[in-house]
Amino acid sequence: MKRDHTPRGAAARKIAATVAGAGATVLTASFVIFAGLAAAPGDPVSQLLGAKATDEARANMRRRLGLDDPLLERYRHWLTEALHGDFGISLTSRQEVTDLVGPRLATTFLLVGMAALLVVVVGIGLGVVGGLSRRGRAVVSALVGLGIAVPGFVAANALIGVFAVDLGWFPTYGSGHGLLDRVWHLTLPAVALSIGYGAYVSQLTAAAVAEESEKEYVMTARGRGVPAGVVLRHHTLRNAAVPVLTASGLAVAGLVAGTVVVEQMFAVDGVGALLIRSISSKDHPVVTAVSLIIVVAFVVVTTLIDLLQVALDPRERATS
Amino acid sequence: MTPAPLFRIQDLHVRLRHRGGERTLVREVSLSVRSGQSVGLVGESGSGKSVSIKAAMRLLPRGTRAEGRIAFDGGDVLTLGRRELARYRSREVALIHQDPRAHINPTRTVGAFLTEGVVHTGQMNRAEATERACALMADVGITDAARRLHQYPHQLSGGLLQRVMIVAALLPSPRLIFADEPTTALDVTVQSDVMAILLEQIRERQVSMLFVTHDLDLAAAVTDRLAVMYAGSIVETGPSAEISARPLHPYTAGLLQCRPSTAEVKRLTAIPGRPVAAHEAGTGCSFAPRCPFAVERCRAERPHDRSIEGRTVACHRVEEIADRLEERAS
Ligand SMILES: Nc1ncnc2c1ncn2[C@@H]1O[C@H](COP(=O)(O)OP(=O)(O)O)[C@@H](O)[C@H]1O
Ligand SMILES: [Mg+2]
Numbered sequence: 001m002k003r004d005h006t007p008r009g010a011a012a013r014k015i016a017a018t019v020a021g022a023g024a025t026v027l028t029a030s031f032v033i034f035a036g037l038a039a040a041p042g043d044p045v046s047q048l049l050g051a052k053a054t055d056e057a058r059a060n061m062r063r064r065l066g067l068d069d070p071l072l073e074r075y076r077h078w079l080t081e082a083l084h085g086d087f088g089i090s091l092t093s094r095q096e097v098t099d100l101v102g103p104r105l106a107t108t109f110l111l112v113g114m115a116a117l118l119v120v121v122v123g124i125g126l127g128v129v130g131g132l133s134r135r136g137r138a139v140v141s142a143l144v145g146l147g148i149a150v151p152g153f154v155a156a157n158a159l160i161g162v163f164a165v166d167l168g169w170f171p172t173y174g175s176g177h178g179l180l181d182r183v184w185h186l187t188l189p190a191v192a193l194s195i196g197y198g199a200y201v202s203q204l205t206a207a208a209v210a211e212e213s214e215k216e217y218v219m220t221a222r223g224r225g226v227p228a229g230v231v232l233r234h235h236t237l238r239n240a241a242v243p244v245l246t247a248s249g250l251a252v253a254g255l256v257a258g259t260v261v262v263e264q265m266f267a268v269d270g271v272g273a274l275l276i277r278s279i280s281s282k283d284h285p286v287v288t289a290v291s292l293i294i295v296v297a298f299v300v301v302t303t304l305i306d307l308l309q310v311a312l313d314p315r316e317r318a319t320s
Numbered sequence: 321m322t323p324a325p326l327f328r329i330q331d332l333h334v335r336l337r338h339r340g341g342e343r344t345l346v347r348e349v350s351l352s353v354r355s356g357q358s359v360g361l362v363g364e365s366g367s368g369k370s371v372s373i374k375a376a377m378r379l380l381p382r383g384t385r386a387e388g389r390i391a392f393d394g395g396d397v398l399t400l401g402r403r404e405l406a407r408y409r410s411r412e413v414a415l416i417h418q419d420p421r422a423h424i425n426p427t428r429t430v431g432a433f434l435t436e437g438v439v440h441t442g443q444m445n446r447a448e449a450t451e452r453a454c455a456l457m458a459d460v461g462i463t464d465a466a467r468r469l470h471q472y473p474h475q476l477s478g479g480l481l482q483r484v485m486i487v488a489a490l491l492p493s494p495r496l497i498f499a500d501e502p503t504t505a506l507d508v509t510v511q512s513d514v515m516a517i518l519l520e521q522i523r524e525r526q527v528s529m530l531f532v533t534h535d536l537d538l539a540a541a542v543t544d545r546l547a548v549m550y551a552g553s554i555v556e557t558g559p560s561a562e563i564s565a566r567p568l569h570p571y572t573a574g575l576l577q578c579r580p581s582t583a584e585v586k587r588l589t590a591i592p593g594r595p596v597a598a599h600e601a602g603t604g605c606s607f608a609p610r611c612p613f614a615v616e617r618c619r620a621e622r623p624h625d626r627s628i629e630g631r632t633v634a635c636h637r638v639e640e641i642a643d644r645l646e647e648r649a650s
Contacts, residue, residue, distance in 0.1 A: 214381075217425040220417060223377050224437035224488075225410025234436065235425050242427075313427060314472040 011317045014310055022303040029295040030082075030288075034075050037284050044091055044282040065091075078288070088285035092278075097289045101271060105293065107175045108270035110182055112259050112297075114190035115197075116252045123198040123251070124244060127205020128237070132213065140206055147199025152258070156192040156265050163188060173267035189266040193258050197251035204247040208240040215239070242312050249305030256297045324394065325352035326528055327376075327413075327496050332388035334371050334380065334552075343599040345371045345384070349554055350625075351530075351547045353496060358522065358529040360539030360560060362575070363549035364595040369532045370418075372549075373498050376530075377415055378405060392496070410441035414489035415498045416518070419505040420481040424473045430484055431469030438492050449491070456487045460517050479510030486518055496528045504533070515542070536575045540564035548572045551606035552598025558631030566646055568633045570611045573645045605636065613641045 045061045046053070053061075062068050066077065081088065087097035130140030164172040176185035212218065213236045221231045260272035267273075271290050278286035310316050334346035346368040353359045361369050375386040378397065390397040392412060400408055417423035424433050435449035444452065450469065457465035460483045473481055482502065489497055502518055503511040519542055522529050533539050539546055540560045548556045548563070548571065556569040567573040574591035593610035604619040605611070611618065615637070623636045635641075 216417065216419070216422040219379055220415075220423045221425075221436065223379050223409055223415050224492075225406040225408070225441045226436060227406065227440060230436075230440045234428065234432075239425065239427055315426060315474050 011310060014317065015307060018303055018306045018310075022299045025299050026292075026296055029299075030079065030292055031075060033288055033291045033295070034078060035071060037288060038071055038074070044284050048091055082289075082292075087289040090278075090286050091283045092281045092286075093283075097285050100274065100286060101289055101293070104269060104271045104274050107182070107186075107268060108259055108263070108272060111186045111190055111193065111263070111268060111270060112252070112255050114183065114186055115194040115255050115259075118190060118194040119198045119201055119251050119255070120248050122194075123201035124205050124248065127202040127244070128209055130202065130206035131209025131240070132232075137206060137210070140202055144199045144203045144206075147195050147202075150195070152192060152196055152261065153265060155195050156188075156262065159188050159192055160266075175268050175270070186268065189262050189268055192266070193255055193262045197254050197258070201244070201247050201251050205240065205244045208243045209236060212236045212240045242309060245308050245312070246305055249301050249308075253298045253301040256294055256301070323354075326355045326357075326393060327530070328352040328389075328391045329372070329376065330389040330391070332372065332375060332386065332390065334368070334375050335385050335387075337383040337385075338599075342385075345552055345598055346375065347552045347598050349388075349549070349552075351554060351557065353528050353530050355495070355528055356526050357545065358531060358543040360543035360546045361530060361532045361549060362534065362536050362539045362546055364534055364575075366595055366597055367549045368552040368598055369549055370500055371552075373415065373500050373530070373532060376498065377409065377413065379415075406441060410437060411443065411492050412494055413496045413498060414492065414494040416482075416485050416489050416500065416502045418501040420485045421473065421478060421505070424481060424485065426473050428472075429469065430471050430473065430476065433473075434469070434484065434488050434491065437488060441492075443492055453487060453491060456490055457484075460486055460521065461513075462487070477510075478506045479514055482506055482514050483517060486514075486521065490521055490525070490527075493525070494527065496530065497522065498530050498532070500532045501534070502531075536564065536572070548575070551596050551601045553606065553634065554632075555607065555634045556631060558629075562629075562631070566642075568628065568631060568638055568642055568645065569607075569635050570613050570641065570645065571607045574610075605634075613637055613644070 044065070045058050045067070049057055049061060066074055069077075078088070085098065087101070089095065090097055090100050093100060126140050126143065129136040130144075131137070160172055164170045170188045171185050174185055176182040215235070218231060218235050221235055222228075226234075259270065260275055262268070263270045263272035264276055271293060275287065275290040275294075277283075278290065328350075329352070330350050332346055332349040333344065335342045335344055337343075349368070349372055351359065351361070361372065363369055371380070371384075374380050376390055376397065378400070380386060386398060388398075392408060395404070395408075397408065424430075431450060431453070434453040435444075435446055438444045438449045439446050443449075453469070454465040457468065462468060462480065462483055468476070468480075468484075476484065482505075486502075499518065503514050506514060515538070521527075529543075531539060531543055536546075536548070540563065543560050546556075546558065546560045546563045547554045548569065550571050556563065556567070556572045558568075563572060564576065567576055571591070577591075591610055596606060596609070598606070602619070604617075604621055605614070605623050608614040608618040617636055621636070623634045625632045625634050626638055628638055
């Protein structure tokens with residue numbers, strides 16, 4: 001096959017490689033999760049049947065769950081089913097894993113989405129202000145320092161104490177019903193979830209904007225009489241967007257992992273809380289499915305960042 | 321009476337806030353460029369050439385302060401309001417930077433770079449600007465202009481990119497071009513081509529030019545007048561041909577001796593010692609520590625500009641040493 005050496009060809013190859021790499025990552029991760037759980041100490045059978053079960057009952061159960069087959073065989077079986085959208089049955093609740101995960105996924109998705117919006121809008125917004133003016137920088141670095149230094153659970157408790165208990169503006173726990181009610185229930189958790197990463201994104205944005213505004217090409221544009229607003233959009237922010245988007249993407253990926261803790265603290269019934277419950281009850285089919293969802297979310301976000309970088313930086317497009 | 325020059329710097333001082341105090345970058349600089357004239361500003365690296373140009377464009381970095389008077393066509397550049405400043409920068413003057421790679425945004429196309437100046441200052445619409453840019457690109461020897469417009473800076477060689485910068489400078493038809501070491505950052509093999517193209521355009525369009533370089537011979541060859549700068553001050557000004565034939569300031573003479581001679585084999589005698597920055601200069605003549613003719617007075621007292629043989633020279637001993645300088649230079 002003849003290689004296409006135009007920039008567009010290089011970009012297309014790069015995109016194809018990025019997407020293929022993402023697929024490979026998910027596949028590898030699925031095996032690692034599967035094998036890791038199989039090797040983990042503790043036995044789902046004792047969890048299911050209790051410590052007093054007879055050896056015979058245990059053996060029966062092992063056979064029914066297919067736990068005696070070789071690992072690779074079990075993985076292949078699980079993968080085939082999973083690719084058809086069937087993640088098996090929960091060992092504890094006897095429900096389809098997909099039925100268990102589906103509604104909780106919507107809750108978690110909303111929570112992470114709200115937190116991501118806060119990280120991106122407030123984090124980047126504060127960062128731009130901080131990067132552009134001296135006084136702004138002082139205010140922003142104070143806020144950022146606070147956001148990074150205060151541990152998430154302390155912030156969460158403070159938020160609950162002030163806005164839920166004292167002021168009564170928000171509920172203290174639960175996930176709500178209907179979109180608006182859910183948004184209302186998830187506001188405090190989303191704020192708690194976004195603080196650390198929001199601070200990180202602000203800080204990085206401020207640094208990137210400050211650095212960009214000192215660049216020679218910014219001076220070139222100013223020296224040609226180009227209005228300040230245009231210089232800001234076409235040069236400073238345009239070029240700061242590359243590192244800022246990378247950081248935001250990593251932050252959003254981090255939110256996916258962070259939601260596990262926050263759901264627990266605010267008693268939000270999402271996949272994070274489900275994961276923790278399932279781990280302690282050794283409900284392997286659920287743990288595998290939820291872990292995989294987290295991995296997929298992570299990989300999707302990081303792949304999007306890679307693709308955005310290709311779109312934003314022409315030099316990225318050229319190197320293949 | 322001769323008409324007032326198009327561009328004139330008088331008694332320019334540039335100071336930088338530094339550790340609670342102030343540090344002088346440029347001291348008492350005066351020079352002028354008449355309409356249609358090319359003037360060379362020459363000096364070693366760090367002498368304050370770029371800072372002077374930035375002051376003239378009002379592009380000094382934060383923490384610096386320019387004092388004195390910079391006049392363009394009678395108007396006072398240092399006190400221009402926002403709109404007049406935009407007008408001055410976008411239509412009257414243009415700046416060709418030393419390193420095109422750093423001074424052109426790598427994430428935007430060549431076409432976007434070329435047209436942004438005239439489009440965003442309301443001089444042309446995009447279509448007109450693009451058309452004119454293509455014509456100018458052909459003039460400066462860029463083939464395939466239409467395709468280049470869609471390329472990114474990293475896809476062009478340094479020489480080509482500097483031609484793009486020249487086109488950008490010419491696009492609004494400015495009256496004065498500041499060229500700050502326009503070929504220094506380029507590969508030696510393309511330096512003379514780019515220089516020739518710049519000169520051709522300047523002459524054809526009768527644009528005035530303030531040409532900044534560390535290369536006295538090059539400056540003498542392409543300009544009408546020279547101003548030689550050392551440690552933030554101008555030490556000698558005069559007609560280019562006369563200065564290069566008969567330097568009157570020991571520093572100018574030293575610069576001329578540093579060059580490899582064309583006709584005969586001459587030893588290269590670099591000026592001993594290292595150049596000092598304006599803020600490092602003591603109370604006396606800032607060149608005194610490196611000057612073979614320095615006497616007690618030179619170290620104690622800063623020399624004033626003296627008019628001699630139609631030139632301005634800042635040297636206490638200019639009359640005494642003129643003949644000896646000539647001897648050394650030949
Ligand atoms: N942004 C800046 N901050 C501090 N010092 C500077 C800055 N720009 C230039 N200088 C100093 O001013 C002096 C003159 O610099 P410059 O005008 O760039 O020299 P050149 O003649 O090589 O163009 C040098 O000593 C340099 O270190
Ligand atoms: Mg310079």
